[in-house]
Amino acid sequence: MFKIVKKALDDSMEPGIKLERYTVPGVKDLPIACKKLLEKQKCDICMALGMPGDQPIDKTCAHEASQGLINTQLQTNKHIIEVFIYLDEGKDKKELYKITKNRTYDHTINAIALLKSKNKLQKLAGKGIRQGSKNVGIIKE
Amino acid sequence: MFKIVKKALDDSMEPGIKLERYTVPGVKDLPIACKKLLEKQKCDICMALGMPGDQPIDKTCAHEASQGLINTQLQTNKHIIEVFIYLDEGKDKKELYKITKNRTYDHTINAIALLKSKNKLQKLAGKGIRQGSKNVGIIKE
Amino acid sequence: MFKIVKKALDDSMEPGIKLERYTVPGVKDLPIACKKLLEKQKCDICMALGMPGDQPIDKTCAHEASQGLINTQLQTNKHIIEVFIYLDEGKDKKELYKITKNRTYDHTINAIALLKSKNKLQKLAGKGIRQGSKNVGIIKE
Amino acid sequence: MFKIVKKALDDSMEPGIKLERYTVPGVKDLPIACKKLLEKQKCDICMALGMPGDQPIDKTCAHEASQGLINTQLQTNKHIIEVFIYLDEGKDKKELYKITKNRTYDHTINAIALLKSKNKLQKLAGKGIRQGSKNVGIIKE
Amino acid sequence: MFKIVKKALDDSMEPGIKLERYTVPGVKDLPIACKKLLEKQKCDICMALGMPGDQPIDKTCAHEASQGLINTQLQTNKHIIEVFIYLDEGKDKKELYKITKNRTYDHTINAIALLKSKNKLQKLAGKGIRQGSKNVGIIKE
Secondary structure: OHHHHHHHHHHHOOOOOOOOOOOOOOHHHHHHHHHHHHHOOOOOOEEEEEOOOOOHHHHHHHHHHHHHHHHHHHHHOOOEEEEEOOOOOOOOHHHHHHHHHHHHHHHHHHHHHHHHOOOOOHHHOOOOOOOOOOOOOOOOO | OHHHHHHHHHHHOOOOOOOOOOOOOOHHHHHHHHHHHHHOOOOOOEEEEEOOOOOHHHHHHHHHHHHHHHHHHHHHOOOEEEEEOOOOOOOOHHHHHHHHHHHHHHHHHHHHHHHHOOOOOHHHOOOOOOOOOOOOOOOOO | OHHHHHHHHHHHOOOOOOOOOOOOOOHHHHHHHHHHHHHOOOOOOEEEEEOOOOOHHHHHHHHHHHHHHHHHHHHHOOOEEEEEOOOOOOOOHHHHHHHHHHHHHHHHHHHHHHHHOOOOOHHHOOOOOOOOOOOOOOOOO | OHHHHHHHHHHHOOOOOOOOOOOOOOHHHHHHHHHHHHHOOOOOOEEEEEOOOOOHHHHHHHHHHHHHHHHHHHHHOOOEEEEEOOOOOOOOHHHHHHHHHHHHHHHHHHHHHHHHOOOOOHHHOOOOOOOOOOOOOOOOO | OHHHHHHHHHHHOOOOOOOOOOOOOOHHHHHHHHHHHHHOOOOOOEEEEEOOOOOHHHHHHHHHHHHHHHHHHHHHOOOEEEEEOOOOOOOOHHHHHHHHHHHHHHHHHHHHHHHHOOOOOHHHOOOOOOOOOOOOOOOOO
């Protein structure tokens, strides 16, 4: 997943973005790793990349990680973009790879946008856009 | 959903309300965005607008976002009105739009009321009022 | 529910109790409202009155509200007595009203007791007492 | 349950242990009560005694209480031993009483051990010991 | 489980690692114990070893413990490696022991790696590695 982030960053041709990487054993170790990156390494934003398994216990772990990531954001006053791909999201490894690639790529673009301004993503709001899977479309009167 | 908020504000004819908008990729990014609006932009109240999907994972995301929004309120000492519409709340897109419009509109009115005084909503309490869907009615002796 | 609290207070004939009321749109708005009452209005105790719906999403909302209320207590070092009545607790509106009345009334008495001393409720402990519904009785050797 | 704690303390013949009691309406009121005991009454450890009902809502309440008790420990830097007995743990009142007595008694001994040193319980670790119910045994190569 | 940690540490031949042990009654007592080890004993990292039972209530306890452990990490700015083995993970005691041994051993190696640098585990990332059970493999284009 890190390679996809790197490619999206390269493609964006944003100048002056420096990338720090922190590898942890599992998704539940992500909150503290992000906190260290945001506070000690003075990063401006984090992407929390993880691929939880397909068992009930893995969903629980991911849920706990997500709660921790939200708390970390509130403690650091910075965004963390969570990019979790569940092993049961795709019907086979090929589809899973595609979801992984799209979601990670799109969320890297989102992360860059959030760094720029709070309205950068405005034109995409309310369009039912889902990163890595089919969009759900717009609803209107 | 933002347009509906804007319309409700215009209809209310409340003078001197300034509106700030912050667009994020998903509902789990709302807590930190609200925190920034309440603390850095010095907003007095937030409306957290989101439309979670209809899958179990989407419910979990919304649950995590809601917990984060409550924590954000406790940290900032300000109200955040959560307006989430679930994609499976309506039987079709038309009904979904209606729920979205009503709930968002009504909660904008609620937000204005909360800004004014802690008793502004008193006359509506205990009436079983549900924003965006059928009211459940009053119970009495 | 507020009227029942008021009646219980009147019946208790406790002198010098001043009552503040804060009305919010939904149960998830209760934690921040209680925090404001306890901190800004310098209330000594709160009663959080709510009537969540009977859908799964309503249970989730109530769960989030309850977690927020516990956090609020830990932040303010004061008690909040949660009085939630679920719309599916009674088989009809009449039974629901009875539960509402009993639970709210009894918890108002509990709130007064907690204000007085940490041992005021001691004689009722371990009796299987349930506010608003049938008591479950005592267990013994 | 308080009587069982008292008996276990007496049986332990530990000198100089002073016991403070705080009675609350329900398990969700335990976190704030423990916080007051640990901070204001300067207690060194708490035992949170509760007997949640057998309905789904009671499990949710106990879950919220447990989360609150863990947060309270992290805020006060002191142990709280949670002793919850669920009304559906025993097949009848007699069995329930036995579980209650054993779990409460054993956890009182645990509380005394934790007060003494961080290694006092070491010889019991990894033995599959369950307070109040059948032990699950040891696993080995 | 402690013996396995000790063996992994010995095998690693890392010089100068000092080991502190803290034994608690159950997994829900781990967060406060870790906090004390990280803050008062000035440990650099914790391993939280636990073996929750196979009942629903045990899963809930482990979930609460996990949330508490993540909060503890955010409060202390240090890693805690959670090593929980569920009694229903293995089909018999022999398999359970094997999972326990592998997961505990591997996570001890992870803990040592995290102490050294944030990139020490980098070469293992995205390989679908699961401590104590079958790896799930890599996904690629």
